[in-house]
Amino acid sequence: MKMLINVAETVVADALRGMAAAHPDLTIDVDNRVIVRRDAPVEGKVALVSGGGSGHEPLHGGFVGPGMLSAACPGEVFTSPVPDQMVRAAAAVDSGAGVLFVVKNYTGDVLNFDMAAELAEDEGIQVAKVLVNDDVAVTDSLYTAGRRGTGATLYVEKIAGAAADEGQPLERVEAIARRVNENARSFGVALSACSTPAKGSPTFDLPSGELELGVGIHGEPGRERRPMMTSSEIADYAVDVVLGDLQPRNPVLVLVNGMGATPLLELYGFNAEVQRVLAERGVVVAHTLVGNYVTSLDMAGASVTLCQVDEELLRLWNAPVRTAGLRWGI
Amino acid sequence: MLDAAFFRHWLTSAAALVDREAQRLTELDSPIGDADHGSNLQRGFAAVVATLEKDAPATPGAVLTLAGRQLISTVGGASGPLYGTLLRRTGKALGDAPEVSEQEFADALRAGVDAVSALGGAAHGDKTMLDALVPAVDALSESFDAARAAADEGALATTPLQARKGRASYLGERSIGHQDPGATSSALLFDALAQTAEAGRG
Numbered sequence: 001m002k003m004l005i006n007v008a009e010t011v012v013a014d015a016l017r018g019m020a021a022a023h024p025d026l027t028i029d030v031d032n033r034v035i036v037r038r039d040a041p042v043e044g045k046v047a048l049v050s051g052g053g054s055g056h057e058p059l060h061g062g063f064v065g066p067g068m069l070s071a072a073c074p075g076e077v078f079t080s081p082v083p084d085q086m087v088r089a090a091a092a093v094d095s096g097a098g099v100l101f102v103v104k105n106y107t108g109d110v111l112n113f114d115m116a117a118e119l120a121e122d123e124g125i126q127v128a129k130v131l132v133n134d135d136v137a138v139t140d141s142l143y144t145a146g147r148r149g150t151g152a153t154l155y156v157e158k159i160a161g162a163a164a165d166e167g168q169p170l171e172r173v174e175a176i177a178r179r180v181n182e183n184a185r186s187f188g189v190a191l192s193a194c195s196t197p198a199k200g201s202p203t204f205d206l207p208s209g210e211l212e213l214g215v216g217i218h219g220e221p222g223r224e225r226r227p228m229m230t231s232s233e234i235a236d237y238a239v240d241v242v243l244g245d246l247q248p249r250n251p252v253l254v255l256v257n258g259m260g261a262t263p264l265l266e267l268y269g270f271n272a273e274v275q276r277v278l279a280e281r282g283v284v285v286a287h288t289l290v291g292n293y294v295t296s297l298d299m300a301g302a303s304v305t306l307c308q309v310d311e312e313l314l315r316l317w318n319a320p321v322r323t324a325g326l327r328w329g330i
Numbered sequence: 331m332l333d334a335a336f337f338r339h340w341l342t343s344a345a346a347l348v349d350r351e352a353q354r355l356t357e358l359d360s361p362i363g364d365a366d367h368g369s370n371l372q373r374g375f376a377a378v379v380a381t382l383e384k385d386a387p388a389t390p391g392a393v394l395t396l397a398g399r400q401l402i403s404t405v406g407g408a409s410g411p412l413y414g415t416l417l418r419r420t421g422k423a424l425g426d427a428p429e430v431s432e433q434e435f436a437d438a439l440r441a442g443v444d445a446v447s448a449l450g451g452a453a454h455g456d457k458t459m460l461d462a463l464v465p466a467v468d469a470l471s472e473s474f475d476a477a478r479a480a481a482d483e484g485a486l487a488t489t490p491l492q493a494r495k496g497r498a499s500y501l502g503e504r505s506i507g508h509q510d511p512g513a514t515s516s517a518l519l520f521d522a523l524a525q526t527a528e529a530g531r532g
């Protein structure tokens with residue numbers, strides 16, 4: 001497996017140094033692994049802090065900036081960050097209005113953010129947490145760690161970030177973040193496995209003629225394996241699984257997300273099929289985003305996230321944002 | 331009686347074992363987790379050794395508490411908080427005593443294992459590190475060697491189980507047939523413990 005890296009041990013630090021050079025709007029503490037918007041703390045504004053394993057770029061560091069996250073903590077590849085990073089980030093961005101931790105539902109992220117919340121509160125920082133768990137591929141939550149957090153994270157961070165930028169108080173920002181999560185569902189498919197730098201080879205075995213339906217963003221298997229399907233068949237399957245769990249009465253935001261190694265040519269083609277299925281099912285689309293936003297290193301494949309929005313959520317979605325990975329209106 | 335030096339030796343041997351077995355742990359973590367268990371623990375235990383050399387805590391409780399804090403600060407993932415909590419809670423249960431008996435250590439370690447169970451919400455049989463920790467602690471009152479054997483056996487016994495916690499749980503039935511990497515690394519801790527006891531007794 002060839003990778004454009006030096007050694008596995010410095011992959012995250014090297015990426016952060018490069019990110020700092022490319023994005024002068026960000027303050028990046030490479031040693032402590034904290035990415036902060038340069039103008040933080042913003043007086044009177046609730047701060048949003050998120051983080052998770054590296055390897056999902058632009059999530060989360062690429063979503064730091066006005067209108068979205070105040071800070072992000074990248075962990076090692078596919079490994080949650082440690083509480084020290086989160087506390088450091090919270091202290092750097094808290095203006096006194098409190099901090100919302102946006103946590104994806106993975107055991108490691110949950111445990112570390114829980115510990116960080118306690119430590120931050122010991123330092124006098126008011127902390128609220130929202131857990132993102134949108135992946136409908138995980139069916140039997142009683143016997144698993146529960147639904148994973150995937151594409152909806154982008155919607156939670158963007159919409160709650162806009163609410164925070166408006167000066168809304170912590171309880172309000174937290175409630176909006178929760179509402180976004182409750183109204184969002186995702187489903188992913190993998191056409192190939194990803195390779196972590198530490199292992200240097202594919203983390204699971206997916207024969208070339210098969211695809212994994214319901215894959216997670218670390219290559220965790222989902223519902224089933226099938227012989228390769230067409231883009232149209234995959235869209236039917238994925239959208240129907242999502243709609244089986246979320247029956248939207250309002251318009252939806254659509255995220256057709258690449259896992260890292262699927263070209264835009266294929267993603268746009270897949271989006272055409274997703275839009276066709278949604279139209280056939282009578283679902284109204286308010287906005288569509290196509291691209292690599294919540295990736296899984298070099299995995300080929302895509303996920304579909306639908307997020308039902310009311311007027312307030314749509315207004316906040318459309319509000320200006322200026323980050324490395326998402327940018328409009330400013 | 332066991333003193334601070336005994337616990338420093340334990341953790342240093344554990345670090346050496348984790349270092350030696352890191353690749354294997356990562357391989358075990360690859361089909362059912364995310365292929366980083368070995369490298370994460372390697373980083374954490376190396377930091378533990380470094381901090382114990384620098385600070386040289388004087389009591390068993392202080393050695394374990396400091397080591398646990400260091401794991402929480404460096405490992406990440408689920409294993410950082412879980413192993414960190416195991417050592418930290420064990421250390422806290424030992425208090426300030428300059429030396430502890432084997433039975434006191436066994437009781438403290440049980441408190442640590444209970445804390446791991448509470449934090450992760452897992453129980454024996456869920457195909458996690460507890461499958462090695464619980465039988466090992468049960469056997470610890472007997473001897474360090476018995477604890478090592480029980481931990482090994484517990485780790486091996488995870489192979490036919492279906493995972494119910496952590497990332498492996500997403501595999502459902504497909505997690506069957508793979509030995510749990512967390513139980514395997516927990517068995518390394520007890521291997522190191524038995525080695526330390528053997529060395530101490532000459």
